[in-house]
Amino acid sequence: MSKYIFITGGVVSSVGKGITAASIGTILKSRQITVSAQKLDPYLNVDPGTMSPYQHGEVFVTQDGAETDLDLGNYERFIDVNLTADSNVTSGQIYSAVIAKERRGGFLGGTIQGVPHVATEIKDRFKQLASKSQAEVVIIEVGGTVGDIEGQPFLEAIRQMRNDVGRDNILYIHVTYLPYLTSTQELKTKPTQHSVNELRRIGIQPDIIVCRSDHPISEGIRDKISLFCDVDQQAVIPLPTVSTIYEVPLVLQEEGLGQLVVDKLKLRAKQPDLSRWQELVEHLKTPREPVSIALVGKYVELQDSYFSVREALHHAALYHDRDINLLWVPSEALESGDGDVLLRSAQGIVIPGGFGIRGIEGMIKAATYARENKIPYLGLCLGMHVMVIEFARYALDSTEPNSTEFDASTSYPVIDLLPEQKAVRDKGGTMRLGDYPCQLVPGSRAADAYGQGMVNERHRHRFEFNNQFRDILEKAGMVCSGLSPDGKLVEVCELASHPWMVSCQFHPEFGSRPSRPHPLFRDFIGTAKDTLREGAQPALPLSS
Ligand code: GLN
Numbered sequence: 001m002s003k004y005i006f007i008t009g010g011v012v013s014s015v016g017k018g019i020t021a022a023s024i025g026t027i028l029k030s031r032q033i034t035v036s037a038q039k040l041d042p043y044l045n046v047d048p049g050t051m052s053p054y055q056h057g058e059v060f061v062t063q064d065g066a067e068t069d070l071d072l073g074n075y076e077r078f079i080d081v082n083l084t085a086d087s088n089v090t091s092g093q094i095y096s097a098v099i100a101k102e103r104r105g106g107f108l109g110g111t112i113q114g115v116p117h118v119a120t121e122i123k124d125r126f127k128q129l130a131s132k133s134q135a136e137v138v139i140i141e142v143g144g145t146v147g148d149i150e151g152q153p154f155l156e157a158i159r160q161m162r163n164d165v166g167r168d169n170i171l172y173i174h175v176t177y178l179p180y181l182t183s184t185q186e187l188k189t190k191p192t193q194h195s196v197n198e199l200r201r202i203g204i205q206p207d208i209i210v211c212r213s214d215h216p217i218s219e220g221i222r223d224k225i226s227l228f229c230d231v232d233q234q235a236v237i238p239l240p241t242v243s244t245i246y247e248v249p250l251v252l253q254e255e256g257l258g259q260l261v262v263d264k265l266k267l268r269a270k271q272p273d274l275s276r277w278q279e280l281v282e283h284l285k286t287p288r289e290p291v292s293i294a295l296v297g298k299y300v301e302l303q304d305s306y307f308s309v310r311e312a313l314h315h316a317a318l319y320h321d322r323d324i325n326l327l328w329v330p331s332e333a334l335e336s337g338d339g340d341v342l343l344r345s346a347q348g349i350v351i352p353g354g355f356g357i358r359g360i361e362g363m364i365k366a367a368t369y370a371r372e373n374k375i376p377y378l379g380l381c382l383g384m385h386v387m388v389i390e391f392a393r394y395a396l397d398s399t400e401p402n403s404t405e406f407d408a409s410t411s412y413p414v415i416d417l418l419p420e421q422k423a424v425r426d427k428g429g430t431m432r433l434g435d436y437p438c439q440l441v442p443g444s445r446a447a448d449a450y451g452q453g454m455v456n457e458r459h460r461h462r463f464e465f466n467n468q469f470r471d472i473l474e475k476a477g478m479v480c481s482g483l484s485p486d487g488k489l490v491e492v493c494e495l496a497s498h499p500w501m502v503s504c505q506f507h508p509e510f511g512s513r514p515s516r517p518h519p520l521f522r523d524f525i526g527t528a529k530d531t532l533r534e535g536a537q538p539a540l541p542l543s544s
Helices: 017-029 071-079 091-103 114-133 152-165 190-201 219-229 245-254 257-264 275-285 303-319 331-335 339-343 360-373 382-395 445-450 467-475 519-528
Strands: 003-009 035-041 088-090 137-142 170-177 208-213 236-240 290-297 323-330 348-351 377-380 413-417 432-440 454-461 463-465 478-483 490-495 501-504
Touching (some): 003 017, 017 170, 035 114, 071 245, 071 303, 088 091, 091 114, 114 137, 114 152, 137 152, 170 190, 219 236, 236 245, 245 275, 290 331, 290 339, 290 360, 323 331, 331 339, 331 360, 339 360, 348 382, 348 519, 377 382, 382 467, 382 501, 432 490, 445 478, 445 490, 445 501, 463 467, 463 490
Parallel strands (some): 003 137, 003 170, 035 088, 208 236, 377 501
Antiparallel strands (some): 432 454, 432 478, 478 490, 490 501
């Protein structure tokens, strides 16, 4: 039977609860304990798929095609597992399921209530993941902070779990924030005391408190939190801000969190071996020569919108012993006459996924810039549509080619709705989602990168390359280097006469791991690192 670790947040949001949850996974895995993870999102949307990235950051897609919270990306990268739809539960899903059951007559005669019905439905999701994953430990993170109205049913469910599975099989970890007062130069524990009180009021006594802070946490502060919040002194774990998120497992391990969890849950564990993780972090912290990459997107003001893309770039750079100097370029800014200046210092250009017409012409300009100046280009889903539109405008010598997503009446619809999407009316969960196979053309840059003929990658799109234009674009120099096995859907395209201009219909960023960069990102950075920025002079050979 699985054991459960529930992670709640207090004081403020965005202090790294997700990274803490993921890091606990890393630590337990380093002790040969099998782990799975789940994120509970209290909002009423069924999934984040229909939310703007400004509201929610990136939508992470699982192999089985669920549109989920970006924390699942961190779980996958830190624990190195592939999760499924079972790992993201929202209030929207819970209420829909309860109401659907009521309509089917599942509660005939009964009044449906928060307790027990809603709480039971939530607990069933915990148990479902435990039984499907067969993990020894299931880490479950409750989104939001304690005290949020929408979070109440989830907290009630995790409270009930202690009786359901027994005290030795459950652990509550509360992640809080200690604010620093400049005037008195001290960290304050009162907000933590209040949030723990709030938890206790609903019947949850935390076993461990992880204290986030931008300043060092003294023994005195630990004692105080231990006393007021009624946890062991060694169970107050300081987590000061670190320079890379990948360092968090090491900090928590150093503070004894791994042993504490093993002891409290009475787990059979091996000695921790975090040596490879340690090497990774040391490498990350060693100064490396940067590669300047422009990420041209619509939502660059909120960098969380491109979380996995940014991480995948860093993983790839690390492979080449380089750092990433990421230039966040708002695509709309490229639409004005001299927008190109924003790209001049880039050695590579990435156009990530996205929806809607805003900023598209700016992205197309970035693709023109990449093609004409032979700057490496990586297009991800929308980035592929942009590359195809740009190339078609060049090859057909017309400004008309477009995607019907942006211009429904274009005479050159080089990107068009997938046939199976034509009858789709609902917006939620109806795209072409999750893993699909892709056959690579031998000798292409894509096949070279992967080093294999057939790959599976995660998708999230409604539009595709329009095959009517395949011949004409191929004749002009575009190579359709990845196709669905039936040959009908273009999955990857590249330019024959360019050093590295490759785009894919899928999202390779979701598959990248810190010590296993995705092949396309790896080769993109590999080419970009040797690309001279515009105006840069090659070094003169030293005469002997
Ligand atoms: N908007 C495009 C489509 O729906 C691209 C989607 C994406 O980039 N994920 O096909």
